[in-house]
Amino acid sequence: MRFISLALAALPLPALADTYSVSSAPTAVTVYNGYAMVTREVSVDVSAGTHELVFPDLPKWIEAASLRVNVAGAQLGSTRLRTDSLPPQPDADSPAVIAAKEQIEKAELALRDLEDRVEDASLTAQAAESRLAFLRGIATQKDLPAAPEDLANIAQMIEAQTLAARQALLASKRAARSINEDREDLVKAIKDAHAALASLTPPAEPKALLALSVAASEAGSVTASISYPANASWEPTYDVVLTRGDAESVTLRRAALIYQRSGENWNDVTLTLSTLAPTGQVLPSELYPTLLQFSDKQSLQKLGNARRGSISAEMAAAPAAMMDMVEPTPLPTPNFDGPGVTYTLPNTLTIAQNAEAARIEMDALSFDARVFARAVPVRDQTAFMMAEATNTSQEPLLAASIAQIFVDGSLIGRSSFASVPAGGEFVQSFGPIEDLRLTHAILDQSEGDRGLIKRSNIQVQQVRMTLENIGSKTWDVEVMASVPYSEQEDLVIKSEAKPAATLKDVDDRRGLMQWDLSLAANATQEIIIDQDIRWPDGNVLH
Template identity: 60%
Template sequence: MRLLTLALAALPLPVLAETFTVSSAPTAVTVYGGFALVTRDVTVEVGVGAHELILPDLPQWVNAGSLRVSLEGAILSGTRLRNDALPPQKDKDSAEVTAAKDRIETAERALTYLDDRAQDAGLAVQAAQARLTFLQGLSSSGTLPSTPEELAGLGEMIEGQTLEATAAQISALRRVRDITDARPDLESALEDARTALVALTPPEEPKTLLALSIAADQAGPVIASISYPAQASWQPTYDILLTRGNDAHMTLRRAALIYQSTGENWQDVILTLSTLAPSGQVMPSEIYPPLLQYGDPQESAKLQRNQSGLTADALAAPVMINETMRPQPNFDGPGVTYTLPNTISVARDAEGARVELDALDFDARVFARAVPSRDTTAFLMAEATNTTREPLLAADSAQVFVDGALVGQSNFAPVPAGGTFAQAFGPIEDLRLTRAVLEKSEGDRGFINRNNAQVQDVRLSVENLGSESWNVELLEGVPYSEQDDLQIEWNAEPRASETDVEDRRGLTQWNFTLPANATQEVTITQTVRWPEGMVLR
């Protein structure tokens, strides 16, 4: 029996349940297009048995349904959220907050020391003033010496002492001024220190307490990871640099602007930016096949006149529902994530934190695009192919540079992996554009209108006033029709290089090289005919 008792005593026994209260802060954040997933990691040393881990400082808006908890070193048996009647929190200043408070204390001491020095210097001013007042009293005293010699001696003494007291007063005033000249800088330093502390310690927001019931089968560290969604977003921004020359290339410097309104600062977090959209559509749309019917034309007309009196169910609702439930266009490609190599701090409700991502280089084809019907100059363009394995995201803000010089701002359209894109880099003042409808006085050419026909001659011109040769792409829109009875004929001299450019009907392009001090003209003759009694619109 005694041996059995000793054997049982040698077995590991669970310790009594303990409660661990741990302060937490965001340690990692993944930001999507419209929200963020915030993660807090905490570590505690526990013994064998059941325990309770309490995090008293989660944001109050954290929702139990979207909260996710994972453990290493223990098993999670339950969670509880509580956001009212919370116990008081201990002071837990971070190293940054402590340093900010120390800077404030140092700045306040410096101001106090300056005031003390100024006060000490002011004592000399007061002493000199008292001496002068005394000397002035002597000069007007009724008990002056009676003999000329004594009176002269008194006058010399008063003069010398007055000069000495005045010099002492002026010197003391200068010392006071020199001391107080430093006060604005010290006051500014104090204000900066206070501002830094405010940035590090936003007003205390209501908190939520999270209690985790855990069970550990062996003693050691337990790592708890708590994740929840929060209000945040990010958007790309670019610097687009064109380097001209024989080896022309375009560089895309990518950065991200991050916005967060979570009510708490993200201090030294691991930040990941994602192009995925977990909050978007996650299930396929319903299909409502259209119901087609035929009927008497007169009945159809009557039905249309009385349409306002019909019920919603009688108005071909399936077709209308099909339109409203059509899925919105989404980028057809894989999502991309960017994890920053270093931790970052993003203050809540800030204007936007900018982080640099990377730079991409592409070989570029440089040319001039001319649109005489809209512009008076051609524009510098560069075309490149996205040779990366990831899409280039759209950006509302992009700064464009040519050979290192900033030329303006632009937007940037999305480009899929392997796709081709063209970027504009501002006007080319040397390439002047004109578009003219030729006058009727030029013989049988010109603008002729009849009741059912229209003939028009248009001349497009590109003039190169500079000393550089340019590859030019000239664009013009010629009319097109979707009605069989509306006939359109046109021809151009010289002949167009491409028609229906980018599958846009009527968009026509001429490609040519324009040498320095040269002019290229394109003449377009178009004839339009339509049935008698109709009007061209």
């Protein structure tokens, strides 16, 4: 029995459970549209056995349901998240924070030294004033010597001492003023040092404590990765540059604006931008078929009054999908190694919480372009420069609410930028062309068939659009105009244009017409549109 006990004692036994308190900070962040996933990754050397890893510095607002933990080098057991009644934690300042605090202390010591030197100068001034007061007292004494020679000596002494005292007083005041000249710089240095510390240390927020139970089969390094959602967002912004000449092109200089209100600073994190929106719709909409009935007019009138009061309530109580006449068309979502597109920045980044948007320069894409002019005479007095290009990259161009527009390196304005799928075409405007002047005039408009009952059922109109090129360059021009259209059989609309339109119902928009013209320098082009509209007697056109 004793032999067995000794043999068991000789076997390697697992180490007793140890608790490791680990400080952590964000190391990687993936930012989505309106959402971010923050990751903290730390490594701890442990012995074989069961251990507890404690992370005492997580944000208090973390929810257990959205917390994700991965452990490499050990088997993860249980996780426990604690947000109240936490034990006190020792200070664990980073080197940057320590340096900022030391700078504050240095600036405050310099200001204190200045105040001491001012006080020294003040003491000298006080001594000089005391000497002057003493000398004035001597001059008023009644028991002064009667001998003229003695009085002269006393007067000479008082004069000399008074001069020396006043000189000392003036010198001390000058010294105090000279010393105080540095006060403003020292006060500013203290404010700057406090500002630097504030940028490194967000306001103290309540913390949460996370405890992980892990079992290591052998001694080694255990890496824990903790991920949780945070309040952040990003959006693309562009510089859209048109280069004219023999090889016309559109260059898209891309950047990202990142906003973070997570309650903690992101210092030297690996940042990834994703086009996905985890907070958006993830389920398809429900459809509710509409029940249709028909009945004669008299029955419908009888039911009308009885049901009028309840229709509103029924519609309000019905599912929202029943009230949508047109369902929105989802935007195409390209795939690049998974849903959406991700951009990982090559270098780490630091973004303070609640700071202004951080702008991250990304890359530039260039596309061959066709430059032309677009004219809308009914609305504008000049044509506008346009460029048409094809997205030949392998990724979609994301929509941007802000895009700065450049022509040959000169900024001409700002606009938005619509999303473009990979391989899709896009058209971008680049401002007015002052050399292409537009006019729109209604030459004739009349209503006929007016009788004794003042009715009218015919409208005739003639419109003239004029394009004038006062420059020295020939322009390809797309002229846009609209004419009325009808969905009623008895409303007859006839339109005739001279010259005839190149395209009708442009982009499947009924009544929209387009002329493709080439307008030479110093040339003028007119387009005449005749419209004839007729409708049944006794009705009003609207």
